[in-house]
Amino acid sequence: MVLRFSAYLALLPALLAVPALAQLRTPPIPPDAQRGVIRHLKAMAIAIDERPVQLAPGAQIRNQQNLIIVPMSIPPSGAPADYLLNGDGQLFRAWLLTPQEFARPKSGPGGG
Numbered sequence: 001m002v003l004r005f006s007a008y009l010a011l012l013p014a015l016l017a018v019p020a021l022a023q024l025r026t027p028p029i030p031p032d033a034q035r036g037v038i039r040h041l042k043a044m045a046i047a048i049d050e051r052p053v054q055l056a057p058g059a060q061i062r063n064q065q066n067l068i069i070v071p072m073s074i075p076p077s078g079a080p081a082d083y084l085l086n087g088d089g090q091l092f093r094a095w096l097l098t099p100q101e102f103a104r105p106k107s108g109p110g111g112g
Helices: 002-024 099-103
Strands: 034-042 045-048 051-062 079-085 091-096
Touching: 034 091, 051 079, 079 099
Parallel strands: 051 091
Antiparallel strands: 034 045, 034 079, 045 051, 079 091
């Protein structure tokens, strides 16, 4: 009984560290993602650098914590983001960036 309790006690720090490590995980942004400022316009429409774009079916927008958000959650003034468009020019994936991520130069073909 005491041995089992000490085993659980030894496991406790690892279990408590998992949520903290999950928050530090870098979002898996593909290198070919483009960069711009996105904001929500209405319903399924957003603007990328002030150019209206429709959301693709199944589109995902992730915030700075890598959580999926609804388009209305994008700040009204817009947010810097890396994004992918589908073959029809619709927004397929977007990752909102922290100021530190946005300040870093974009590498790869989607840089800019």
